[in-house]
Amino acid sequence: MPAHVFIAEDETSIISLLKYNLEKEGHKVSHSENGEDALKQIKLKHPDLILMDWMLPDLSGVDICKNLKKDKKFNDIPIIMLTAKGEEEDKVKAFETGADDYVTKPFSQKELNARIKSLLRRAKPQSSSDIVEFIDLRIDRVTKRVYRKDKEINLGPTEFKLLDFFIKNPKRVYSREQLLNNVWGENIYVESRTVDVHIRRLRQAINIENTKPLIRTVRSAGYSLES
Template identity: 70%
Template sequence: MSANIYIVEDEEPIITLIKYNLEKEGYKVFFSENGNDGIKGIKNSLPDLVLLDWMLPDFSGVEICKNLKKDIKFKNIPIIMLTAKGEEEDKIKGLNSGADDYITKPFSFPELLARVKALLRRSKPSVVADIVEFEDLKIDRMTRRVYRKKKEIHLGPKEYDLLNFFIKNPKRVYSREQILENVWSENINVENRTIDVHIRRLRQNINIIGVKELIRTVRSAGYSLS
């Protein structure tokens, strides 16, 4: 799996358990322990799925869910609500706030993982598919091989990670900060010019003479695959 998952949860043991097990499955995991940081983190990192606790020290999960779903930039990020509330009325309230699924504490990790996989397959198939194509470009995630017009292209590890990130949401523009957050993760020493260097290398590798470029620079905004 190459999906990025964001956890908003105030109980450290639950964060530790979910993070450890998701990372074992190949997911990249980010987290916050309160709603305010969670909203900022989600909007900055643009995860592929959010695990959102209902009861947080500042905002409720319902408030956060409504906040995200009313913004066109974030409304399509799938959300699974985590809660100790098991009544049908609470479940309906959570789903009506925009949550895509609902799981009651305590839960087993296999159940949570099954919900995560099912939701990603339904909402973001390009994130979990072994082979992803965009126009004449193809990525085989099982072998980490890239092809353009059926010809194999050899990329460095970081250029592959960049392309794999872009192809999850073709045509979406990502800022350098969002690219740094998702591709370099916790390495805070990476500068913007380092990102630009790797983008340039990626362009040089996937461009074909006489065929349109696939990596677009959007002035004052960032980059996209389009």
């Protein structure tokens, strides 16, 4: 699983070693050499995982960790703390501040890779409820099935996500940009016309023998799910 890994570390030799190895694994790597900047960049780039030195100039790893963990937007980025060998009590402190794993220098690249993999694939808790309904539409997030009038409907992944998003706030009108941000993702760029196409596909799919259309077009504003 290629991911974006951020390294906060002041020893350049370690940075380049890590960078080399991580890129070989297919990850995208950014880094920063001081705490202040690291925090700023992390918030800007929103990486998938952070390798953080315990000791950093001007803002310690612990502080960054605390800061991130209390911010809803960033508290689910896994953090691996890097510390010098032998500081056993640091381990406890690291976990207390919210680090997800802990590696002592010097570490084997193999082990680090393993831990990274493990953290990256750790299940994200899905908070939303399992089955949602709207009018004669039912969507089951556990079995990934969608029904209209108890008849099963086949949707592609994007149409599924689109409908799933609409159904969270029925009747609310979303602009194409909002849909792109919420369904496709913040940092993915596609033409806004693409939304139209998927709206059409979704409409076709959920349009079963003389039922209501369910998706409303609001001219020059966007789309909404309603009766």
